[in-house]
Amino acid sequence: MDVLNGWWDDYFWGAVIVAKVFIASLSLMIIFGLLGAAAKLSDNRLAQKIGGAYTVIFRGTPEILVILLLYFGSAIALTALVQLFNPEVRFVDVPPFWAGTIAIALIVGSYATETFRGAFLGVNPGSIEAARALGMSPLQTFFYIRIPEMWRIALPPFGNHMLSLIKDTALISIIGLNETMFVAKQAITVTGKPFTMYIVVGLIYLGFSTIITLTVMGIEKYGNRTTVGAQ
Amino acid sequence: MSFDLNLVLESLPQMLAGFGITLKLLLVSGSLGLVLAIVLLLMRMSGKFYLDWLAQIYIYVFRGTPILVQIFIIYYGLPQFEAVRDSVFWSILREPTGCAILALTLNTGAYVSEILRGGVLGVDKGLLEAGSALGMSARHKLIYITTPLATRLALPAYSNDVISLLKSTALASTITIADMTGIARTIVADTYAPYEVFISLAIVYMIFTLAIQKLFGLFERYLSRHTRRED
Numbered sequence: 194m195d196v197l198n199g200w201w202d203d204y205f206w207g208a209v210i211v212a213k214v215f216i217a218s219l220s221l222m223i224i225f226g227l228l229g230a231a232a233k234l235s236d237n238r239l240a241q242k243i244g245g246a247y248t249v250i251f252r253g254t255p256e257i258l259v260i261l262l263l264y265f266g267s268a269i270a271l272t273a274l275v276q277l278f279n280p281e282v283r284f285v286d287v288p289p290f291w292a293g294t295i296a297i298a299l300i301v302g303s304y305a306t307e308t309f310r311g312a313f314l315g316v317n318p319g320s321i322e323a324a325r326a327l328g329m330s331p332l333q334t335f336f337y338i339r340i341p342e343m344w345r346i347a348l349p350p351f352g353n354h355m356l357s358l359i360k361d362t363a364l365i366s367i368i369g370l371n372e373t374m375f376v377a378k379q380a381i382t383v384t385g386k387p388f389t390m391y392i393v394v395g396l397i398y399l400g401f402s403t404i405i406t407l408t409v410m411g412i413e414k415y416g417n418r419t420t421v422g423a424q
Numbered sequence: 425m426s427f428d429l430n431l432v433l434e435s436l437p438q439m440l441a442g443f444g445i446t447l448k449l450l451l452v453s454g455s456l457g458l459v460l461a462i463v464l465l466l467m468r469m470s471g472k473f474y475l476d477w478l479a480q481i482y483i484y485v486f487r488g489t490p491i492l493v494q495i496f497i498i499y500y501g502l503p504q505f506e507a508v509r510d511s512v513f514w515s516i517l518r519e520p521t522g523c524a525i526l527a528l529t530l531n532t533g534a535y536v537s538e539i540l541r542g543g544v545l546g547v548d549k550g551l552l553e554a555g556s557a558l559g560m561s562a563r564h565k566l567i568y569i570t571t572p573l574a575t576r577l578a579l580p581a582y583s584n585d586v587i588s589l590l591k592s593t594a595l596a597s598t599i600t601i602a603d604m605t606g607i608a609r610t611i612v613a614d615t616y617a618p619y620e621v622f623i624s625l626a627i628v629y630m631i632f633t634l635a636i637q638k639l640f641g642l643f644e645r646y647l648s649r650h651t652r653r654e655d
Contacts, residue, residue: 360490388500
């Protein structure tokens with residue numbers, strides 16, 4: 194374990210970056226998932242098509258391709274855009290943090306689309322009729338009936354999406370994000386102990402996965418507190 | 425910034441040359457992973473707490489860490505130990521392909537075993553009771569009742585996992601393997617045309633994904649042929 198001395202703080206800051214990517218991509222993933230589900234559930238044929246294409250494309254393409262395409266692709270697009278205004282500019286660098294965050298949010302968002310869609314369809318029609326009978330407006334029905342019922346159905350698969358998200362952050366090291374994998378690579382060039390260094394990365398991710406799993410279990414328990422006695 | 429169709433036509437055959445490697449990674453680690461999954465499942469069903477725990481810890485570790493970390497631990501990490509370099513497995517672990525297959529097998533085995541367990545738990549208890557009433561032994565019930573029914577129940581989730589495995593094979597490119605993604609990354613490094621190369625490769629993967637879905641759909645239809653009503 195002596196070889197790890199001096200690397201702990203690097204691993205710590207790497208883990209902080211993993212956590213940052215996770216939080217940013219989680220927020221985006223929820224937005225993409227809800228938009229996708231809204232598109233797929235809408236009456237508009239075009240929106241349905243777009244939603245369908247989104248899920249087919251991002252569920253059928255390897256994660257690493259999406260990350261590479263977004264990183265190199267957006268660099269080229271931005272460079273072309275900037276060159277319109279200033280032809281002197283040779284190359285615009287895109288931060289790997291955002292390219293990677295958006296990429297994994299798009300990927301996991303396509304899975305979340307299906308989860309949210311299924312959960313909205315799983316809301317008891319009787320509850321919605323009851324809301325209408327009580328004179329609730331569609332907006333009230335959405336916030337007081339549909340959302341609270343839907344998230345209980347969506348939570349278990351949504352927990353799995355969060356686990357996919359945290360594990361996908363490791364892929365962003367491929368485009369040079371200085372997270373834990375990147376720290377390990379640096380540590381290996383100095384110490385020559387690849388096994389030890391990557392095992393630490395594995396343990397950090399195992400810790401993150403455990404925290405997420407326990408949190409989801411807690412929320413699930415909280416969400417079902419009103420239904421426990423009824424079963 | 426324009427989409428160069430000639431480049432697509434030029435690079436597509438080059439990338440498809442790596443199709444064989446992608447297919448090999450998928451088929452070999454897919455079938456070995458299935459065997460591993462069945463072993464893990466039997467350990468969990470054995471009723472011996474130490475076997476059950478061992479399998480659960482294995483599944484927890486391999487599902488809780490990113491596949492990229494697992495690949496790196498095996499490819500870069502294991503040679504750190506002299507015992508590994510002297511062992512008979514060195515001929516496999518020296519080759520990146522061997523390491524990729526090993527990592528993918530260990531990873532998919534953990535996921536698939538949980539899917540199979542879901543299938544086994546879904547088998548109707550009444551059928552097993554009927555089996556007991558007919559005087560079937562535990563082994564006969566496992567072979568003639570649980571296995572066929574659990575297979576049918578687990579198949580849809582299993583097909584999703586095969587697709588995940590296909591997407592994970594793309595990560596083999598990170599340890600110098602020239603699969604389709606590996607070749608694409610080399611072409612992009614030469615031409616700096618990420619759009620043309622990565623998008624056309626993404627379409628190849630999507631077609632592959634759809635083919636897998638179709639194949640499993642047919643198999644599912646075949647397995648449930650008795651349950652369909654004749655019109």
